Amino acid sequence: MHRILDRNFLILLTMKIFQHNLKTLALLLLVFVPITTYASSSGEGQVDTKEKVDGYILHHIQDSHDFHLFSYTNDAGERKHIGFPLPVILWSSEGLVSFMSSEFHHNDDGNVLVESNGLKFAKIHGKIFELNSGEEKVAFDDEKHATNAHKVLDFSITKSVFGILFVGLLMLFWFSRLAKQYKKQQIPTGFSRILEPLVIYVRDEIARPNIGEKHYRRFTGYLLTVFFFIWILNLIGLTPFGFNVTGQIAVTTCLAIFTLIIYTFSGNKHYWKHMLWMDGIPVFVKPVLAIIEFAGAFLIKPFSLLIRLYANITAGHIVVMSLIAIMFVLKNEIGVVGATGLSLVLSILITLIEVLVAFLQAYIFTMLSALFIGMAVEEHEHH
Amino acid sequence: MQDLLNDFSPGLFIIQTLLLLVLILLMVKFAWKPILSSLNEREEGIKDALDAADKAKRDMENLQADNERMKQEARLERDAMLKEAQAMKKKIIAEASEEAEKKAEEIITKAQTAIQNEKKVAINELRLQVAKYSIEIAEKVLEHELSDKKKQMKLVDTLVEDVKLN
Amino acid sequence: MYNLIGAGLVVIGAGIGLGQIGGKSVEGIARQPEASGKIQTAMIIVAALLEGLAFGALILGKG
Numbered sequence: 001m002h003r004i005l006d007r008n009f010l011i012l013l014t015m016k017i018f019q020h021n022l023k024t025l026a027l028l029l030l031v032f033v034p035i036t037t038y039a040s041s042s043g044e045g046q047v048d049t050k051e052k053v054d055g056y057i058l059h060h061i062q063d064s065h066d067f068h069l070f071s072y073t074n075d076a077g078e079r080k081h082i083g084f085p086l087p088v089i090l091w092s093s094e095g096l097v098s099f100m101s102s103e104f105h106h107n108d109d110g111n112v113l114v115e116s117n118g119l120k121f122a123k124i125h126g127k128i129f130e131l132n133s134g135e136e137k138v139a140f141d142d143e144k145h146a147t148n149a150h151k152v153l154d155f156s157i158t159k160s161v162f163g164i165l166f167v168g169l170l171m172l173f174w175f176s177r178l179a180k181q182y183k184k185q186q187i188p189t190g191f192s193r194i195l196e197p198l199v200i201y202v203r204d205e206i207a208r209p210n211i212g213e214k215h216y217r218r219f220t221g222y223l224l225t226v227f228f229f230i231w232i233l234n235l236i237g238l239t240p241f242g243f244n245v246t247g248q249i250a251v252t253t254c255l256a257i258f259t260l261i262i263y264t265f266s267g268n269k270h271y272w273k274h275m276l277w278m279d280g281i282p283v284f285v286k287p288v289l290a291i292i293e294f295a296g297a298f299l300i301k302p303f304s305l306l307i308r309l310y311a312n313i314t315a316g317h318i319v320v321m322s323l324i325a326i327m328f329v330l331k332n333e334i335g336v337v338g339a340t341g342l343s344l345v346l347s348i349l350i351t352l353i354e355v356l357v358a359f360l361q362a363y364i365f366t367m368l369s370a371l372f373i374g375m376a377v378e379e380h381e382h383h
Numbered sequence: 384m385q386d387l388l389n390d391f392s393p394g395l396f397i398i399q400t401l402l403l404l405v406l407i408l409l410m411v412k413f414a415w416k417p418i419l420s421s422l423n424e425r426e427e428g429i430k431d432a433l434d435a436a437d438k439a440k441r442d443m444e445n446l447q448a449d450n451e452r453m454k455q456e457a458r459l460e461r462d463a464m465l466k467e468a469q470a471m472k473k474k475i476i477a478e479a480s481e482e483a484e485k486k487a488e489e490i491i492t493k494a495q496t497a498i499q500n501e502k503k504v505a506i507n508e509l510r511l512q513v514a515k516y517s518i519e520i521a522e523k524v525l526e527h528e529l530s531d532k533k534k535q536m537k538l539v540d541t542l543v544e545d546v547k548l549n
Numbered sequence: 550m551y552n553l554i555g556a557g558l559v560v561i562g563a564g565i566g567l568g569q570i571g572g573k574s575v576e577g578i579a580r581q582p583e584a585s586g587k588i589q590t591a592m593i594i595v596a597a598l599l600e601g602l603a604f605g606a607l608i609l610g611k612g
Contacts, residue, residue, distance in 0.1 A: 063395060091394075127392075154394035161398050168406045175414030182421035186428075199418055209590075220419060221411035229406065249387055250396035254403060304601030311604040364597045371594065387608055 053325040059108070061244050061317050062126040063158045065101040068242070081106050086162060091153035092119055092130050101156070110138040110146065122146075128154055160251065163243040167232045171225075175199075202227050202366065210370035215266075215377045219370070222262060226255060227366040234313060234358030238320075238351060246361070247313040249306070256306035259369040260298070267376035301372055305365060312361050316354045323347040517546065556610025563603035570596050 068083040085102035110122040129149035178192040326343035574592040
């Protein structure tokens, strides 16, 4: 009963924070960012056919180098994009190079070249390529792979990095305020009052039962950080700003590797013994089992962690956007009103489910991290 | 798998690693440590307060039990005292009545003795009187009867009879 | 083509497994409502592991 209440409470809370985020983010955008309008150089028009929808969705779930808010076609038939550029920082063959992403003029198929430090760069499907020296134009092979350019290490402040920075600052702001409130009073007020039970929830429902009374204190900080990081990013992904940070494989890999490092380095003697030379089985099975256990600890566990988060969030985004796309794709088959209504109902329903999934994935990631850490530090006095 | 590897951006991975590391360190230092220690403190405080309340309750219960016991004792004592007083009363009454009886008896005895004595005195007096009267009668009879023998005899008989009766 | 079929098979298996987990844990909760918290936790963990397996198969199968 207690748990069910908890869950409902969390869902309600999710909605609250969702609203709060929207407001804060909108405010931040208004204050700090010069919103620019720029015309599209390529011929892409309105997104209204099946192929274009597919392309749009695939484009969306990728990271992007500029913060795109929305697009429209003006009276002159010109495609306008509203948003703001983000800095591009590259580690090229000539060292660090940086310029604003607006120099690509929203082009994504390698036709616009940016010259910097005597090098030429092109953006192809969200990835930045450096042209080999002496080349003037990107050449493609049959499978549309660039033949005369190579990838560079991309340290740009992409949309995802922007999202990470934003959530990091938001978390620091919220939770340091909560921490400060305790100095003056026993019970926090305002928004901090919502944060407190969440912190207690993670500590008492995730960290304590899975790691054990004796060791959980050491890891609670990491688990709390990861939980709120993933949850807030998941929720921001549901806003129309179109973040897809936790759907970036690089981000989830990083999170999984953090967990891997933590449970590997905090593993006690028994953990390693159990992994490499298990008790109570015939000697000739031991090496085989050791290999399996080793692979489990170093490959399967982190891989399942990173893939689960990535796939759930990406799938969620694809489903939501596909349902929204019903509006355009089925316009001719079932009429404008029918298509819009169908799309609206379905996408609202799936968004509600996604709000739940946003929490659930953060919960599961944190929970499994705690479980793996708990396995590593578990003590076996009774053996 | 190929798509996945193609999607993987090493630059983003490195940035995320650095940012996450910094975030964890900052959060632990500025948020989680003070928050968790405050929560702990508060929970300890609540636990202590609850323990104290529990203790107070137990003390109170003990006190009440003590009171109850003392009341019970007092009641028993009072009952005993009452009983004793009752007994004393009965005893006193019994003693008093006994004494009164004795006194009454004594008085009665004394009275009886006095009556007896009086009676004896009276009888003696009476006897003396009777004797005197007898002598006077005898004198008179003698004076009268000496004239008539028969009458004399009869008188003597009657007198004797009277004397016998007395 | 074949790897997609393989991935599909794994997903079917995972679906059956998830059904089993869900059904059995509901039965467990019905039998012992006071243990629902523990059962839910165990259910979510096992379901998450299974889900990871299914996703792994999907991604490997996609090529």
